[in-house]
Amino acid sequence: MLQVKLICVGRMRERFYMEAFEEYRKRLGAYCRFECVELAEQRLPEEPSAAQIRAALEKEAGEILRAVPQDAFLTALCVEGKQVPSEAVAELIAARENSGKPRLCFVIGGSFGLAESLKNRADLRLSMSKMTFPHHLARVMLAEQLYRGFKINQGSHYHK
Numbered sequence: 001m002l003q004v005k006l007i008c009v010g011r012m013r014e015r016f017y018m019e020a021f022e023e024y025r026k027r028l029g030a031y032c033r034f035e036c037v038e039l040a041e042q043r044l045p046e047e048p049s050a051a052q053i054r055a056a057l058e059k060e061a062g063e064i065l066r067a068v069p070q071d072a073f074l075t076a077l078c079v080e081g082k083q084v085p086s087e088a089v090a091e092l093i094a095a096r097e098n099s100g101k102p103r104l105c106f107v108i109g110g111s112f113g114l115a116e117s118l119k120n121r122a123d124l125r126l127s128m129s130k131m132t133f134p135h136h137l138a139r140v141m142l143a144e145q146l147y148r149g150f151k152i153n154q155g156s157h158y159h160k
Contacts, residue, residue, distance in 0.1 A: 002032040002096060003103045004146060007067050008139055009060050009110035010041040017136045024143035031150040036139075039063050041110035057115035064107055064118060072103035074122045076114055077138060081125035086159060089145050090152035092124075108138050 012018050021036075028034040040063075042056035068074055073096055096104050107114060107122070119125055128141055151158035 001102070002093065003069065003072075004028070004032045004034045005067075005069055005072065005103070005105045006034075006036045006108070006139065006142065007064050007105065008036065008038050008108045008135070009064070009114075010135060011038050012136045012139065014136060017140055020140045021143055024140065024147050027147050028143065028150070031147075034146075037067050039067065044112075053112050054115070057109075057112060058117065060110065061115035061118040064114075065121070068105050068107075069103050071101040072105035073101070073124070075104070075106045075124045075126050076119045076122035077106060077108050077126050077128065077142065078114055078119055079127055079130070079132070081127035083127050083129065086145060086148050087152060090149035093146070093149045094153050106142060108135050108142065110135060 012021065025034060025036065039060065042059050044052055044056055048056070073092075075092075093104070096102050106126075107118065128138060128145075133141070148159050
């Protein structure tokens, strides 16, 4: 069974995001071993300098990389990433399921994004849109897209 790990910087506190995410977490349980890990966001001053932001992102990157499973296909969600249709997510799932290394790992950064070094380490940079979304909403959206990808591969009518 495919292992899917979602690594997120920052804690989800809003009940409506938590409930939506939990619904997709339950649904994904029928298709994969799904795990979500929340890592602490580095504290920064009210108006941080670019150097302070870079240093914080590098610290977060170290924590993220320690949580990435060995042999996992690593996808970094970032605004400059590639935008793909849901069918491409389904293809990524199928490719990993049929590989000798059935592990997928997705990373969602905090309010300042992800360190460049982490994005360079990723096998894929993925963008959900040119629009900006709260990173907690991105978590819900990614979980839904993963569920949709499994349903596409199953031939379900969920994806129309």
